[in-house]
Amino acid sequence: MMLNVFKTLIFAVLFAVASSHEDHDEDQIPLGYIKYPYQASYRLKDTAMQFPVTADSIFSGITTFAKLPWVQCFGSGKDVSFDIAFLGAPFDTGTSYRPGARFGPAGIRAGSRRLTLYGGYNVPLAVNPFENLTIVDCGDIPVTPYDNAFAIKQIEEGHKTLLHRTPATKLGRDSVSGEELVTLAADGKEHPRVITLGGDHTIVLPLLRSIHSAYGAVSVIHFDSHLDTWKPSVFGGAPSAQAEINHGTYFYWASKEGLIKNGSSIASVFHGAIRTTLSGLADYENDDKSGFQRIEAREIDTIGTDGIIKKIRETVGDKPVYLSIDIDSIDPAFAPATGTPETGGWSTRELRAILRGLDGLKIISADIVEVAPAYDTNAELTTMAAADVLFEVLSVMAKTPLGKVANSSSAEEAFLHNLLSFRVVSLFLSVRETGLSVWPPIISVLFWLLALFRSTLYMSSRENPGMDDAPQPRSSIESRRSRMSRMTSNSFNMEQPEETPSVPAVPPSLPETKLDLSFSFDQIISDMKFDEADIDPKKKEQMEKRQSNVMRLTEENEKLNAELKAMSERLAAAERRTQAILAARERKAKQQLEQINSSEGGQHQQQASAHAF
Incomplete structure (x- = not known):
């Protein structure tokens, strides 16, 4: 009996508490409150303060970037x-001077x-x-401060987890042509963008590894006062x-590791604001x-921000680009809180102007x-500068979707693309009809490379009609051998060397093509006249692996070129050095001849004087 009475009393108390809580629901800030403070307000009731309070005060709630919604992207918000x-x-255990970037x-x-x-509004x-975009703050990647190798892996996996989500906004149509846009990613999928807050600059290696996966x-x-391409034996x-x-x-x-495009006639990777000391010109x-390619910080005095923007745009073009900004690219007068400050940098205003000049570039992440912050002033100069710099980056991203017009290729390129797809599909069909269980990789690769080779030659002949008349690398090798033999003979002969032909200032150019070979396996089998359900999943998996191998072969081919x-x-540089050596020896021979002639002239004068006496 007493137990039942006790249970009844507990239930009554809980009910009263719940009812009291419900009465105050209208006093709480709703979870879906409007973002901007001038758009909504609420009033504090039952207190002495009866004036309105902004719904999104910059001093209330947790601190996210620009007061954006916080999403637990690695936990409850993993599907957002x-x-x-x-x-x-x-992460800051890769820094060489002042730590503290973990904050x-x-x-x-x-x-x-x-x-x-x-x-x-920018x-x-x-x-x-x-x-118009869904922008969130995912918090921080859990990074261990005790093991750099493990921390780098954590950063790569954390970034990759976000990068491979489906974006909230699908690619639409091009604002100019009205044509449908397709993704820029090599894997044929659409990806969101990730803006990472460091951390020291070591984090860019795992970030680029993540980017490479897509x-x-x-x-x-790369905006930085330092090169950051030092060999490990030199730096550290x-x-x-x-x-x-x-x-x-x-x-x-x-x-x-092949994570960045390099080695081309116009490098597609770029340093800006460089002003560091070096171990030597070998750096x-x-x-x-x-x-x-580099732009020294001091060049802004001669070419200005417009000249720097022009160089960047000419270097990068319309390729997918990753943007990395070291806060020390800004002069320490404006951003003192950094691990390795260098005086003589750009102002915050100049860097922001340059970033706005990147409008239209396809920045995939940054x-x-x-x-x-431990080295900052009480006025938070550095952290405000960093936030404002990212505001410019965010604005540029918002204006340019990560897509390209689907049918932007020319008729010739489309023909070659279809020809290549037809050959691969024909091979697949012939093998399928014979009932073979494995697609012979050697034959498929040979067919693919043959089509690629013929396509490259065709496009090169269209773009360079006189290509056959251009000097070939072989002639340069033969010329170098002949000149080396002449140089060897001249080293034992004081006679004047024969005149050597001049070396062209520009090395022989390789044929280039704008052929787009970034088609996916789904595109290859799209024209097949049977249901996809008829394909054995194991065979499809094998073919997808073959296609992946072919794409890797394409990358290797680019590296070989x-x-x-x-x-x-x-x-060409060796030939120029050879010419310089020959010229130096020629000058030395002339000097020796002049010395011999002058000494012989002196002897003749002495003999003439002796005869006079």
């Missing part, structure tokens, strides 16, 4: 779709509090990036495999081998790194 996500990477994500978010205070770019090798725009001394990867060597490894030579071009350039 977005177009752009801000992601923190609190960068929190500092940048604090510096961004007021970005949407008045709505977020006047110079005429866009409000927060209006886009393959990409172009890079490489006492261990773990120490070889740090914030000064990550681009060296990215180039070695620049190594930077060249990594495929980078980062800002090396913000170490780049190496051949680099070899031609080295041969």
